[in-house]
Amino acid sequence: MTLPTRVLGSLEVSAQGLGCMGMSQSYGPADRDESVATINAAIDAGVTLLDTADVYGLGHNEQLVGEAIRTRRDEVVLATKFGFKRILDPDDGGVRGDAEYVRSACDASLRRLGVDHIDLYYAHRIDPAVPVEETVGAMASLVEAGKVRHIGLSEAGAESIRRAYAVHPVTALQSEWSLWTRDIEGDILATCRELGVGIVPFSPLGRGFLTGRLSSAEFGDGDMRAKLPRFTGENRDRNQAIVEALTAVAAKLGITPGQLALAWVQNQGDDVVPIPGTKRRTYLAENVAAATIELTADDLAAITSVAQDFAGARYSPDLSKLVGK
Template structure:
């Protein structure tokens, strides 16, 4: 697999998002998830992404089990800051204070079973704690050898500038796909100016751009997409199917799936971009990895973007309350 540079950190061109292996999407099969991680490593994937809030905690434990005898082959990325209520995990807050940064890191190290985290992100920016305090505490973890590189998730341009004044930031993780392009105008140029690599999560629109879903009934019971995400509510979903139809028409010309074409588009957004499509099944892992090898011309990219206009998506990424913590 080709590599990408996220600041001073080198990773495979495509990583693996592990969130759905433990929570949020219907169905859980730890054996298949472990097999998927192992096959990803065998196929050259190096960047594996998790968070202490996935599960909560169980996703880090799963990844730790998977890499126990393969630690030197992987780049472990995890995140902190979203705090879930033990009595009601649906309730959550955000913490970026120095004391919590250190507490969260110790917990992640323990659950992952590693002596250092390769890429440590603040999952969401805490509006009540100056970013300088948060990144300062993260920098202390680097000095202690517990963390190698720092990242921010869903941070705005101004936050990025303030953060790098404290310590180099290797990566910005934000949602970026054909149907989530709000970071392109200001945030991506700022990240590039500052030497920050970009790690798009949900590059397949949380699976929607694969064409597998045509109705809310296609999602399993308890799937958070239909429960919480406006784009997957029935009225919006029906409107958004036109996006997939247009994408499928172009993909058919290349004997590709809509998802492969959508993911290839993300790969072509720059040499500093390393998407982390999530899956818990080896079948979809193989399909996604093919996308990293697809060549698209400028004409191809133009046709794709014309078929899927940035303003064509119906519905927000998150409910209004969730959008308040995006690009902050």
């Protein structure tokens, strides 16, 4: 199968990527064999963009992805990230963006992935203690050295994007964007489009909530959603009612609620490449099918009119403090 392609900056990728984080952390127990099979099924389905990070599973996810693509490296655009200090100390929630650390983190990721270059290398968050120019300058030196092909930022604000771009072209901004998280739609999105920076939305399915499959789910140990405001108490009840209304819209269109949520993101522009995460082949097939769903202006208006007033903050305060810097 061949998916349509889109261009992030100057980097051509499939119109939908695969987020691999959940194969190692945050969403309960993982199955290594099923994860590897899911990655390979994604490639078989035409997905070329695979997304990981050094901190996912404290290195485990990069090793897993590297293993899965060992004989298929030329078929994928490999994206990973650096910055969270938990990779060095699981109890340290801070970030690092100094030049020395950028270079050492890249070398460590290359080793775990088992590759000689990273196609798209992101600063996972902007380090408030280090000028973004230093961070991006170090990333640019990795491009010059052939270790990295393109650079990106994750969850950066408009000013940081501009300052970064003045040092080296930024290929993509990875930020959360979905029907229930639309924070980037002001200055951040406008800045990216002015500069030609592609958009890579993570959690386009609202961490699974927008699929409609979590109505009675209880989150077990190791599932980060148990601590997120939108998934608890009255917030959850309010949000579930909205998802039920979206499910009715999806039924009229002959698609699943998850496909509706993904198609909405995909239809926000040709510079948008969402990376829904899954660790199961069953859900992968459903997600990939959404990459070619076209929504009319009336469809988009109907969806947006329903997807209003979601309750609860996106993150807890400690997780929010580094977003949009």
